[in-house]
Amino acid sequence: MKTLHLNLYRKYFDAILKGDKTIEYRDITPYWSKRLEGRHYDVIQFRNGYAKVAPMMIVEYKGMNVDDGRYAIELGNILESKNVT
16 A cells, blocks of 8 residues: 655644544645655555654545645545554
């Protein structure tokens, strides 16, 4: 499976986990263009932090488009979560 790895602040991580946030936005920069344009992913791995035991979840990748000058990454179902309190 092709996985897109993204780190998030806790409030956004929790909003996705609760189902309130269904789109993740990223600015259009050369960094994100290289990782998102013309690529397909199966899932997104979200992490809240960089520690080995940081909260993590795997979410279905539903696609990406440009909305209001930003990349809009559409999120599907949460497939797995670990170390979530």
